[in-house]
Amino acid sequence: MERMTTAATPPSRPRAVIEAPPATLPGLSIVLPCFNEEANVADAIRAATSAARRTTVDYEVLVVDDGSTDATSEIASEFVDGTGRVRLLVLPHNHGYGAAVRTGIEAARMPWVLLTDADLQFDLRELEDFARLSASADVVAGRRVLRQDPLGRRITGAAWSALVRRLFRLPVTDVDCAFKLFRRDLLDGVTLTSDGAMVSTELLVKCQAQGARVIEHGVRHRPRVAGEQSGAHPRVVLRAFRELAREHHELRRLSRA
Numbered sequence: 001m002e003r004m005t006t007a008a009t010p011p012s013r014p015r016a017v018i019e020a021p022p023a024t025l026p027g028l029s030i031v032l033p034c035f036n037e038e039a040n041v042a043d044a045i046r047a048a049t050s051a052a053r054r055t056t057v058d059y060e061v062l063v064v065d066d067g068s069t070d071a072t073s074e075i076a077s078e079f080v081d082g083t084g085r086v087r088l089l090v091l092p093h094n095h096g097y098g099a100a101v102r103t104g105i106e107a108a109r110m111p112w113v114l115l116t117d118a119d120l121q122f123d124l125r126e127l128e129d130f131a132r133l134s135a136s137a138d139v140v141a142g143r144r145v146l147r148q149d150p151l152g153r154r155i156t157g158a159a160w161s162a163l164v165r166r167l168f169r170l171p172v173t174d175v176d177c178a179f180k181l182f183r184r185d186l187l188d189g190v191t192l193t194s195d196g197a198m199v200s201t202e203l204l205v206k207c208q209a210q211g212a213r214v215i216e217h218g219v220r221h222r223p224r225v226a227g228e229q230s231g232a233h234p235r236v237v238l239r240a241f242r243e244l245a246r247e248h249h250e251l252r253r254l255s256r257a
Contacts, residue, residue, distance in 0.1 A: 027109075028059045029059070029114070038075055039226035040118050042075050055127055061079075063089065064104045067095065068094075114182075134181060136213065138213045140215050143173055143217065145219065146221060149221075161176065168201065168251055170208070175200055183212075190206045194247065197239070198244055205251045
């Protein structure tokens with residue numbers, strides 16, 4: 001009797017998982033506004049440098065000390081060397097968040113600019129996703145996923161974003177998220193006047209008025225573990241509303257042009 005044999009089916013090979021390589025930006029300036037961030041600034045510079053190396057071959061990290069009264073500048077200065085990779089810009093006294101952002105933008109020299117904070121509430125490795133999106137956008141604006149701030153600050157932040165979005169037809173839901181990537185030549189045509197928190201709204205309105213393609217992308221948000229938050233301080237909120245009243249007419253005009 002003829003014995004019938006069945007050829008064994010060769011085990012299937014696991015499919016190789018091919019990860020897309022990180023997108024490469026032609027050059028990147030990372031702007032880190034700081035005010036009394038001595039506990040965070042060193043790690044913020046290290047994280048910014050690491051993220052930049054993964055997304056571009058030419059970069060600079062701009063630490064803007066907005067008149068800190070602690071050791072922020074002294075610690076940041078330890079990272080400054082002859083390569084120009086880390087630069088420290090020190091304002092003589094506390095001008096406000098908008099002034100620090102404006103100073104960093106004016107000093108930035110690379111084709112793309114990332115605006116973020118030195119409080120370590122963002123994972124800068126997510127810059128890789130933003131770099132990929134930059135192929136089809138002029139501005140990639142972060143949106144905090146599960147925002148890790150005190151309840152009061154979350155409420156005031158949501159109310160402010162809703163207000164300025166309605167007033168100026170902004171295409172983003174988290175206007176003040178401190179993780180935004182901009183094409184540098186777009187910023188060349190923007191003149192900022194806000195010294196306080198109104199700067200994020202002003203920047204988005206004026207970029208959109210130039211025809212900027214804006215994409216919003218979710219970013220994970222971390223709780224602040226060191227230093228003090230100032231965004232919900234009554235003085236900061238009051239300044240934002242004063243600047244809103246001052247700039248309302250011009251920004252409305254731009255948003256409807």
